[in-house]
Amino acid sequence: MWQTFGFEFVNFYFIPGLVVGCIYALGAIGITLTFGILRFANFAHGEVMMIGAYFTWTVMTLVKNGLGFPIHPLVAAVPAIALAISLFIFVDRYFYKPFRSAPTIRVVMASFGMMLVIRSFVQSVWGPNQLTFVPGIARPNETVKSFTNSFDMMILMPNKHFWIIAGTFVIMLALSWLLTKTKIGKGMRAVSDSPELAKVSGIDVEIIIRATWIVGGFCAVAAGVFLVMDLQMLETTMGFRMLLPMFAAAILGGIGRPFGAVVGGLVIGLAEELSVYPWLGNGPLLSPGYKTGVAFAIMIVMLVLRPSGLFKGRLF
Amino acid sequence: MSSLPTLEINDLFAGYGETEILKSINISVEPAQTVAIIGPNGAGKSTVIKSVLGLVNVRGGKINLNGQDIIGIAPDEAIRQGISYVPQTHNVFPNLSVLENLEMGAWTRKTGIKERIDEMFTLFPDLQVKKSKIAGSLSGGQRQMVAMAKALMVDSKIMLLDEPTAGLSPKYQSEIFQTIKKINGSGIPILLVEQNAKQALEIADKGFVLVDGANKVQGTGKELLEDSNVARMFLGSKD
Numbered sequence: 001m002w003q004t005f006g007f008e009f010v011n012f013y014f015i016p017g018l019v020v021g022c023i024y025a026l027g028a029i030g031i032t033l034t035f036g037i038l039r040f041a042n043f044a045h046g047e048v049m050m051i052g053a054y055f056t057w058t059v060m061t062l063v064k065n066g067l068g069f070p071i072h073p074l075v076a077a078v079p080a081i082a083l084a085i086s087l088f089i090f091v092d093r094y095f096y097k098p099f100r101s102a103p104t105i106r107v108v109m110a111s112f113g114m115m116l117v118i119r120s121f122v123q124s125v126w127g128p129n130q131l132t133f134v135p136g137i138a139r140p141n142e143t144v145k146s147f148t149n150s151f152d153m154m155i156l157m158p159n160k161h162f163w164i165i166a167g168t169f170v171i172m173l174a175l176s177w178l179l180t181k182t183k184i185g186k187g188m189r190a191v192s193d194s195p196e197l198a199k200v201s202g203i204d205v206e207i208i209i210r211a212t213w214i215v216g217g218f219c220a221v222a223a224g225v226f227l228v229m230d231l232q233m234l235e236t237t238m239g240f241r242m243l244l245p246m247f248a249a250a251i252l253g254g255i256g257r258p259f260g261a262v263v264g265g266l267v268i269g270l271a272e273e274l275s276v277y278p279w280l281g282n283g284p285l286l287s288p289g290y291k292t293g294v295a296f297a298i299m300i301v302m303l304v305l306r307p308s309g310l311f312k313g314r315l316f
Numbered sequence: 317m318s319s320l321p322t323l324e325i326n327d328l329f330a331g332y333g334e335t336e337i338l339k340s341i342n343i344s345v346e347p348a349q350t351v352a353i354i355g356p357n358g359a360g361k362s363t364v365i366k367s368v369l370g371l372v373n374v375r376g377g378k379i380n381l382n383g384q385d386i387i388g389i390a391p392d393e394a395i396r397q398g399i400s401y402v403p404q405t406h407n408v409f410p411n412l413s414v415l416e417n418l419e420m421g422a423w424t425r426k427t428g429i430k431e432r433i434d435e436m437f438t439l440f441p442d443l444q445v446k447k448s449k450i451a452g453s454l455s456g457g458q459r460q461m462v463a464m465a466k467a468l469m470v471d472s473k474i475m476l477l478d479e480p481t482a483g484l485s486p487k488y489q490s491e492i493f494q495t496i497k498k499i500n501g502s503g504i505p506i507l508l509v510e511q512n513a514k515q516a517l518e519i520a521d522k523g524f525v526l527v528d529g530a531n532k533v534q535g536t537g538k539e540l541l542e543d544s545n546v547a548r549m550f551l552g553s554k555d
Contacts, residue, residue, distance in 0.1 A: 183419070186412065190420045193409040200369060200403065202395030202424040202470065 002153050011156045013277045014270070019161050019230055021269025022168035026223035027242055028249035028261035029175065030216030036192035036256025036314055037212045040104050043111045044091065045220060046239030046246065047118035048084050052221030053228040053238070054126055055080035057133055073134070074163065077225045085217035087118075092213055115240070122236050130235045133228040134160075164226045171222055172262055175215070179258060184211050192256040192314070244292060245272070248299035254313025263310060268295045320383045321346050322474050322505045323368065328377035330367040336375070337363045339529045343507075345474060345522075350496065350506040352520035352537065354513040354550055360529040361509040362404065365476045368507075369394045369401055382473065396424045398473030400504075404482055407463035410452030414443050417451050417462050421469030429469075436465040439498065457488030464495065468504075475499060477508045481515070493519055513550045517541045525550065 027049055034042045059076035063069070091114055099107040138158035148155040179185035184207070191198045191208045198205055227242065228234050249268045253260025272291040276284040286294070302309065323345040331337040337360045345351045353361045366372045368379055369391050379387050381397060395401070409417050418436060422429045437444035440461045446454065451462050460480055467475060477496065481489040493515050500506050500519075510516035517523050520537035525546060533546055540546045 183423075186416050186419060187423065189412055190409045190416075193411050194406055197403065197406055197409065198420070200371070200391045200395065200401050201420055201466065202392045203420060204392060204423070 007154060009277065011154075013273050015155070015157060015161060017270035017273030018266070019164050019226075019269070020273060021266035022164050023223050023226050023230070023265075024242070024245050024249045024269050025262040025265025026168060026171065026219045026226065027246040028253065028265045029219040029258050031246050032250040032253065032255055032258055032261040032313070033188065033192070033212050033216050035250060037188060037195070038096070038107075038209060039195070040096075040107045040111065041247070043108065043243065044114040044118060045216070046241075046243040047115050047122075048088060048217060048220045048239070049224030049227065049242060050234075050236060050239030051087065051118055051122055051224075052077070052080050052084040052217075053133075053224035053234055054122055055083050056221070056225050057131060057228070057234055058126075073225055073229055074167065077221060080225070081218050081221045084221045085214050088213040088217040089210060092209065119236055119240070126234075126236075128236060130233050132232065133234050134232050138232070160229045160232075164229060167222065167226065171219065175219075175258060178215070184208070188212060188215070241292075244299075245269075245295040248295040248302075251299050251307075251313075252302050252309055254309025254311035256314045257309065257311040260309055260311035260313060268298060271295070271298060321380075322349075322382060323507060324378070324380045325364065325368070326378040326380075328364070328367060328379065329375040330363060330372050330377075331375065332363075332372055337372075337529050338367065340531075341377070341526070341529070342531055343524050345505050345507050348500070348503050348505055349521040350500045350508060350519055352513075352516040352523045353507070353509045353526060354511075354516060354523060354540075355526035355532070356550070357511075358528075359526040361526055362478050363529075364526075365401070365478050365507065365509055368476060369399065392424070395470055398471055400467035400470055400472040400475040402460075402463045402467045402475070402477050402480060404478040404480075408451040408459050408466065410450070412451060413448050414451055414454070414462050415447040417466045418469055421466035424470060432469055436468060439468075439502075440465050440495070455488075456484050457491060460484065460488070460492055461495070464499070468499065472504050474505045474507060477506065477510075479509055479511055481510065481512050489515065513546075514541070 027045065031042065031045050034040065034045065056073055056076045059079050060071055060073060063071045063076065095110050095114055096107050099110055138160050140156035141159050141162060144155055144157050179189060187203050187208050188211055190203060191205055195205060224239065227238060245268050249264035250261050252267060253264030272294050275286045275291060275294045276288050279285045321344040325341055325343040328338050328341040329336065341364060343353065343364065353364060355361055363372055367374050370389050371391060374387050378385065386394065386397065409420060412420065418433050419429065422432060425432065442458060443461055443465055446458065451459060454462065481492050484492065489512060496506060496508065497519050508516055508520065517537040517540050523535060523537050523540040524531060525533040525540065533540065533543065535543065
């Protein structure tokens with residue numbers, strides 16, 4: 001059974017689906033928090049993922065050229081996260097805050113403009129061409145391979161996939177702790193529930209907004225770094241291409257529901273990958289070119305049948 | 317005891333955008349008093365409370381809290397100054413537990429949060445049993461209790477209640493009025509806006525009748541209950 005069905009399904013469809021799902025989930029957390037707390041769809045979110053990955057690559061390159069030894073992308077991501085969060089807070093202060101009490105469409109358009117500004121900035125500094133993030137072929141982890149092979153269930157998982165899945169799991173645990181155990185996290189949930197009531201309850205909404213950019217920026221850079229770890233290359237349009245599936249994940253989970261975004265991200269990632277599995281006959285069920293269409297279809301179906309999402313998010 | 321009123325509103329003009337709702341309103345709440353504002357729909361009752369909290373444009377007049385001018389302060393600053401406010405609707409965070417709602421009410425508090433929560437559970441014993449329940453899953457009356465307890469988490473100098481019994485069953489309405497009496501009994505002055513005029517005046521030391529954004533009649537709760545004009549217009553009396 002494993003040889004005829006399981007090996008191919010798990011190694012070439014399920015695990016890649018889980019990896020993509022983790023990346024969508026992390027990206028969707030920031031989108032859903034911004035949507036829930038600041039009440040707008042931030043089109044620049046994908047670009048923060050992208051610029052975070054470029055910052056990380058730059059730190060890795062500087063350390064390697066300057067100190068002569070390579071560092072792991074997750075270590076290089078630490079200063080990159082600080083830079084991306086600063087960028088988020090700067091953009092909010094000077095580009096989004098002036099529109100706080102204006103009709104939502106204005107701040108949405110401002111975020112669209114910011115998306116183009118960030119991408120153009122990256123293209124000017126790093127160039128428009130693809131860059132190699134990590135060279136070489138990612139080989140399966142030998143320990144996992146031999147351990148699972150002893151059960152006749154050989155799993156081929158490269159280290160990068162392990163780091164992505166484990167990293168996402170750790171971030172989810174940290175996020176869960178933040179949102180349910182800390183004052184600031186509970187405040188974020190409260191503002192997401194009702195910003196008007198939060199204001200007349202004495203909650204400092206501006207602090208909550210800053211916390212939202214910090215959490216969203218952290219998750220966005222993590223998603224961007226995981227994405228380039230998986231693809232092993234960087235390009236300036238990668239954030240924009242992630243935007244639709246991340247929005248689909250946020251809507252599927254329910255706007256303003258970070259845990260919903262995680263579930264939504266995993267479902268969208270798995271659905272995309274499993275849609276090209278040869279469920280009927282020998283060929284893929286859908287051509288791989290339609291993978292993004294799967295995310296779009298799920299989003300449309302969800303908006304029609306249950307616009308509040310799986311976890312009863314906010315309706316606009 | 318201070319001779320100053322806890323809350324004093326003098327010659328208040330306020331409204332939304334270009335629309336003027338309040339035209340020279342005068343209301344005062346003395347220490348430890350319950351004051352009810354009654355009147356027909358659109359009389360500007362809720363706008364009075366919103367003016368105190370800085371939620372509407374105040375165009376003229378004075379609002380003093382313990383003698384200090386508070387016109388133009390931000391809502392979170394009003395809460396920090398000790399104003400407990402319970403909005404008419406959407407007054408709890410529906411996806412937070414009862415306990416978390418109380419914690420959010422204590423946002424501006426630096427110390428004594430746990431002790432204050434225990435005091436609230438003594439005042440509202442039903443909430444202690446339901447402290448882990450999500451507020452959105454509670455009945456209307458219980459949600460109103462959560463809203464009041466949440467508002468009282470600050471060191472309250474005055475409590476502003478905007479139609480606390482709206483949409484509740486008669487059983488819960490009586491319970492809410494009893495609770496208001498209990499809160500007032502602990503020394504917290506209360507400014508209450510109510511549609512349920514009769515029950516509001518029964519517990520009020522003083523009442524103000526507003527019509528079309530202006531003071532119409534005022535007196536003690538008892539006087540207004542006995543006033544035949546007020547009774548005919550607002551209390552459903554046929555006499």
